[in-house]
Amino acid sequence: MELNSVILTTGGSVVFFRLVNSGFSKLPLPESACRNSWKWRNINTSIVHSVITGIWAVLCFFLHPQMAEDLIETHSVFSHALVSVSIGYFIYDFFDMVLNQKLSQSLELLVHHTVVIMCFGLSVLSCRYVGFAVVALLVEINSMFLHLRQILRMANLAVSTLYRVNSMINLGTYVVFRINTLAWMTRWLVLNRDKIPLLAYTVGSVGMAIMTIMNIVLFYRLLRSDFLKSSTREAKKEKEM
Numbered sequence: 001m002e003l004n005s006v007i008l009t010t011g012g013s014v015v016f017f018r019l020v021n022s023g024f025s026k027l028p029l030p031e032s033a034c035r036n037s038w039k040w041r042n043i044n045t046s047i048v049h050s051v052i053t054g055i056w057a058v059l060c061f062f063l064h065p066q067m068a069e070d071l072i073e074t075h076s077v078f079s080h081a082l083v084s085v086s087i088g089y090f091i092y093d094f095f096d097m098v099l100n101q102k103l104s105q106s107l108e109l110l111v112h113h114t115v116v117i118m119c120f121g122l123s124v125l126s127c128r129y130v131g132f133a134v135v136a137l138l139v140e141i142n143s144m145f146l147h148l149r150q151i152l153r154m155a156n157l158a159v160s161t162l163y164r165v166n167s168m169i170n171l172g173t174y175v176v177f178r179i180n181t182l183a184w185m186t187r188w189l190v191l192n193r194d195k196i197p198l199l200a201y202t203v204g205s206v207g208m209a210i211m212t213i214m215n216i217v218l219f220y221r222l223l224r225s226d227f228l229k230s231s232t233r234e235a236k237k238e239k240e241m
Helices: 003-025 031-063 077-100 103-126 130-156 163-193 198-240
Strands: none
Touching: 003 031, 003 077, 003 103, 031 077, 031 130, 077 103, 077 130, 103 130, 103 198, 130 163, 130 198, 163 198
């Protein structure tokens, strides 16, 4: 894709997700979510991005399997467009949080989005490492369930069967599509050090380090919230009986 196409695709993505968010504002929302309607719309917009890009990333490797053999140079217009669309979403979401949420509440995600925009931006502008960026977007498969978890909690369904099932799927996909993917990407970066310019290697290494730390912390929070606390409550109930 040429620069004009990248700008058009990324800009179109920003507009698309803004319209998606506006669309959710027209739909009814649970009474329990009324006190924070912005967050409800934001999470629902995020899950739309996750569904689109998660499926799209899988299709990229299915339709263009050669990309898996060369993550640096080989890519298709389809995969290049995916990364551009995702940049557009992260730009949109960055400003949505800046304008509607306290900095102290959104700082962690703002850092995440900044790192992603920088790394993906380097990829689409140089037309290199697109395959590597598509591998990174496989984490969005887990994000579907991660965002659904937030939606269920906001809808006061945290004690439902659906929430428990989603929690188990969320934790499983977290290990497979986040932790394993990040570990594989880190290993690939180290093994291909000689093929990568210093600037790209530095950006990639710093980005991977930040993402790894953030994902380990988030995994602990999920484990503690959805499994360790519930186990403690059940143990207390047994003692009281």
